[in-house]
Amino acid sequence: MRDRISVFLEEKQGLSANSKQSYKYDLEQFLDMIGEQISETNLKIYQSQLSSLKISAQKRKVSACNQFLYFLYQKGELKTFYRIELLKQAEQQQAKPELLDLESFWQESDFPEGRLLALLILEMGLLPSEILTLKVADINLDFQVLRIKKASQQRIVAIPMRLLPELAPLMDQTYIFEKSGKAYSRQWAFRQLEAFLKERGFPELSAQGLREQFILRQMEEKVDLYEIAKKLGLKTVMTLEKYR
Incomplete structure (x- = not known):
């Protein structure tokens, strides 16, 4: 599964080197979390892990993963088209931890x-x-x-x-x-x-x-x-x- 990331990136047109590196980082992290088995359960676990991140980081990672999942589905490597959804955000964001004088x-x-x-x-x-x-x-x-x-x-x-x-x-x-x-x-x-x-x-x-x-x-x-x-x-x- 991991070797498919490079193929996926090669097929994406117009991406800068930095953008490709960002995609690669997010997708490798995604596979580190779920392993080689893509399933509804594993995707929900990954989804819950994203909840502690900033909204902008969550959106970036979800977008990259969904594009990769669609790519795998198109290539026939997944029988089901899976899609990750952003969790509903709490009304109040958790305050950023404060650096204390200790x-x-x-x-x-x-x-x-x-x-x-x-x-x-x-x-x-x-x-x-x-x-x-x-x-x-x-x-x-x-x-x-x-x-x-x-x-x-x-x-x-x-x-x-x-x-x-x-x-x-x-x-x-x-x-x-x-x-x-x-x-x-x-x-x-x-x-x-x-x-x-x-x-x-x-x-x-x-x-x-x-x-x-x-x-x-x-x-x-x-x-x-x-x-x-x-x-x-x-x-x-x-x-x-x-x-x-």
């Missing part, structure tokens, strides 16, 4: 574990589950990188210079957060993080909110969406489109 997180705290958890999420975009299972053996302070392992996959994440002094005292342990050599639970991490965020005056924030702040900071620094997705361990940039 410099106070670097100050000393009565909840040091919660503080370090918050900094690792804010500065590196890590998930609490990734942090709790992170072994000291997977951290290299000399090269300023750490390795995140998930099943058979792994990714290398750069450690910001400011975090090095925070991690250095923990290098003789097994895990960054541990008790008697065993990693703490997610419930423990939640309580520590919650206590720290309340102390700093951000009780409405959560691990998810801090991860969003990481994304907003990356966007502020003009980091490419693909690079941000790579740092976060995401397979596609779909969930990051709303930050454009």
